[in-house]
Amino acid sequence: MTQQPLPAPAVQYGTAQYGTTRQPSDYKSTQAKAKRGVAFQGNIGSFSHRAAQHFAEQMFGESETTLVACRSFDEVFETIHTSKDFYGAIPLENTSMGSIDANYDLLWSREAVITAEVFVPVQHNLISIPNAVLEDIREVYSHPAALDQCRKLFQKYPQMRPVPHWDTSASAGLVKDRQDPKIAAIASGKACEANGLSVILPNIEDYAHNATRFGLITQAEYAAKHVPTPYKVSVALALPNEPGSLAAVLTNFARCGVNLTTCKSRPIPELPWHYRFFVDIEVANEEQHKLIYAYRKEFQYDVRLLGLYPVGKLL
Incomplete structure (x- = not known):
């Protein structure tokens, strides 16, 4: 099928x-x-x-x-x-x-x-119609994120102009439909195969292991209530704009012995110069589980649980 x-x-x-x-x-x-x-x-x-x-x-x-x-x-x-x-x-x-x-x-x-x-x-390929020649390509279509991950390609071949498109695979479809040897797409091998295109340059991402x-x-109402260790917890924190508020949170995580894997801030549009922090932590065993839940009960700031789930693996 x-x-x-x-x-x-x-x-x-x-x-x-x-x-x-x-x-x-x-x-x-x-x-x-x-x-x-x-x-x-x-x-x-x-x-x-x-x-x-x-x-x-x-x-x-x-x-x-x-x-x-x-x-x-x-x-x-x-x-x-x-x-x-x-x-x-x-x-x-x-x-x-x-x-x-x-x-x-x-x-x-x-x-x-x-x-x-x-x-x-994520392995990106420069793909085009079967009779396309690398030196003749002038426009390269792909999702903005994919274009950003392949900057070295455009430095090496300045005649190529990156053109943002809504999706990597849809960019391959655009190249297939236009049948123009002067255009190409950045997409996966699956997208190349599905559209009957050819790989002009393989693995063009800037960094290996991308x-x-x-x-x-x-x-939210269908979130998991309990996951066996090891698991990951994602939370969002709205901290007061005062010295030491973030440091206090991170210190308590460290005392629990958990591994902090993500900590990023996003502005709160309704409160200029205030930020919401998104944090991911790995809970390795039952002892850490008990400590982190005991600490959560004492937490005084605005916090929302964004997920409780098994630690993921690389495909």
């Missing part, structure tokens, strides 16, 4: 087993029939699609799972609120670029939680 690429800007619905895609008009019947759904931003063959496939296979077994292709992260968050059976796969951070700030803001504003994570290797951390999100 084959699954057709998603034409921009439409949203279609398919299955984790590459079943026939469904048009948006079929959404209600799809929602009623599917046991689970995983939404992702992008097209078939994108790295988000790979993460969604993994979550569908690992979290929900072999049963039919609808994969929901979305044009934006906002659409992913909107989809998970349509049903308790719909989840979302969103990128949270990349080893080359750092955090995807928009998704942290959406986690807070849309009151979503993380229920699982996975680390997806990877993106994806989270599986759902509505």
Whole structure:
């Protein structure tokens, strides 16, 4: 069975087993029939699609799972609120670029939680139609994040102009449709194969071991209440704008012996020059579990739990 690429800007619905895609008009019947759904931003063959496939296979077994292709992260968050059976796969951070700030803001504003994570290797390729020649390529289309992860390509070949597009895999589809040997895309090998294109240059990412951390999100009311150790906790903290407030939090985490894996700040638009901190910590054993929960009861600041989930692995 084959699954057709998603034409921009439409949203279609398919299955984790590459079943026939469904048009948006079929959404209600799809929602009623599917046991689970995983939404992702992008097209078939994108790295988000790979993460969604993994979550569908690992979290929900072999049963039919609808994969929901979305044009934006906002659409992913909107989809998970349509049903308790719909989840979302969103990128949270990349080893080359750092955090995807928009998704942290959406986690807070849309009151979503993380229920699982996975680390997806990101290997970019310069791809075009089979008769394209490297020296003739003038425009390179891809998602802005992918273009940013391949800056050295444009330094080495200054005749190439980076052109932002809404998705890596959709960029491959654009190159296929235009059949112009002077344009190329930056996308995955899967996207190249799906569109009948050729790899002009493989592995063009600036840094080896490039990877993106994806989270599986759902509505806050369906968050896990307990996960066996080792596990990860994600929280959002709104701290007072006073000396030592962040240091006090970090000191208490250190006293619990937990590993702090992420700590980033985002502005609170309603309160100029005040910041919300997003923190991830790894809890390795039951002793740390007891300490961190005892400390949480004493915490006086505004805190929201954003997820309790097993520590993810690299695919």
